[in-house]
Amino acid sequence: MSAAMAMLFWLATAVVGYAYLGYPLLVRWLASRRATTPIMSTDAQAPRVTVLIAAHNEARRIASRLLDILAQEHPADRLSVIVVSDGSSDGTAWAADIGDPRVRVVELQPNGGKAVALNLAASMAEGEILVFADSRQRFVPGTLRALLMPFADPQVGAVSGELVIEGAGDEGLYWRMEKALRFDEARLGWLHGVSGAVHAMRRELFKPMPPGTVLDDMWLPLNVVLSGRRVWMARDAVALDVASATPGEEFHRKLRTLAGNWQLLARLPVLADPLRNPVFLAWFSHKFLRLVVPWALLAALIASALADGAFYRIALAAQLAGYAVAALAWAMPRPAARIPLLPAAGTFLMLNSAALLSLPASLTRDASRLWRKH
Known part of the structure; x- marks a missing residue:
């Protein structure tokens, strides 16, 4: 014994x-x-990009979030945003209508969950590249450009940005260690998860998620990997967030x-x-x-x-x-x-x-x- x-x-x-x-x-x-690094684009024509946001009861911050995205460095005629208000009851769809023709707002009733909302948004997208963003974070300047540069390499099917948690103390230490591990995996071609708040993929590789799927930030990149493409991590593509309240x-x-x-x-x-x-x-x-x-x-x-x-x-x-x-x-x-x-x-x-x-x-x-x- x-x-x-x-x-x-x-x-x-x-x-x-x-x-x-x-x-x-x-x-x-x-x-x-x-380690291997993808070919990076610097001067090639900017791809057409559609940013997808699934929002539920985000009337308070959705407008500022959209302005933050539209302020990114990218040709205005090659950037669009689709917001799916997923069963919101606080006027999110109305707040998201900021009067910019590049923003399209869809109201989904009843609430279907993030996977259903993103599937709908992706089916409506026209951009060559889909960029995924959440309502509560904000992008630092240059984030969109950093996300798109690795797509110059035909082997790259998806790119993850980096989530920075402000005021997180030693939880931030854990998260920094996790991000370092992900970057090492990316350099080996092993990365299979992305930051849900800031990532992108080729539209033709998007595979609809079953309703109720929790980890869209795992489902999507894993299907990219299973298709034979690579997931890269662009550490200069940063979304800022705050630590959990409790x-x-x-x-x-x-x-x-x-x-x-x-x-x-x-x-x-x-x-x-x-x-x-x-x-x-x-x-x-x-x-x-x-x-x-x-x-x-x-x-x-x-x-x-x-x-x-x-x-x-x-x-x-x-x-x-x-x-x-x-x-x-x-x-x-x-x-x-x-x-x-x-x-x-x-x-x-x-x-x-x-x-x-x-x-x-x-x-x-x-x-x-x-x-x-x-």
Whole structure:
């Protein structure tokens, strides 16, 4: 019994270590030796671009968001925007009618969800390139140009920008680490996820999403990869956002996103096939193992409690102490922000708690509430 628990402890620890340290280091090492960069356009004729926005009850900020997009550096006659007001009850469609002929507003009733709204917008688009944006962020100057430059390379099917979270503290540290990993994956041709707030793709590669799809920012780029094209990351294409207002709001957002990975696997089972998924190693290591890690952490905790020996007693005490400190940091983020790395511990616990609950949440009878973002 004790020997089996010791083996379980080390196996679980290895899973956690590979997911959070081993895989990022492997990708960084490979990218330093095998990285490739797409051909970038500088002087070619600007493509026709249609920006798609699915909005629900965004009357307060939709007009300023549209002005922000239309102010981007791009020929006015080659830029258009389609706003789908998805079941809004606050006059979003009226607020989006800013009197610019480049903006087309469609009202969808009843609320169909983001996937349905984006499918509708894409079916109406005329641009060669579809750009996806959300209502609450804003683009820094030059973002649209940076998103479009990699499409000069015919192998590039989609391009992700970078989401910058202002005032996020050590959660920003986690997000910066995540973006560095994505960029290394992009340099290897392994990138398979984008920032939903700022990304673009060739219109002919758009594949309609099943209603209720949570992770449009995974469904779309994965289908680009499965078609044989590459997803690039343009780090100069920046969308600015603010951190979640409360820890509870952030936890629910993470729970929804992580549960969406289980939904995505059910809808794209090819992901689990290493012979058909060209980015299987990256998907398995980066996405799937993140869902497995909390179970590995739980197994390590139980195994260290049941294994014999002073080392495992110390390991158990260290884990319990670590989780207690992380729980305090999660519950009291403002005081924790004064201590270096403590917020990161709280973020780690929050993310893995959400991942632990993501599978049962995705299987519950009331999962439809989880799938609906608005």
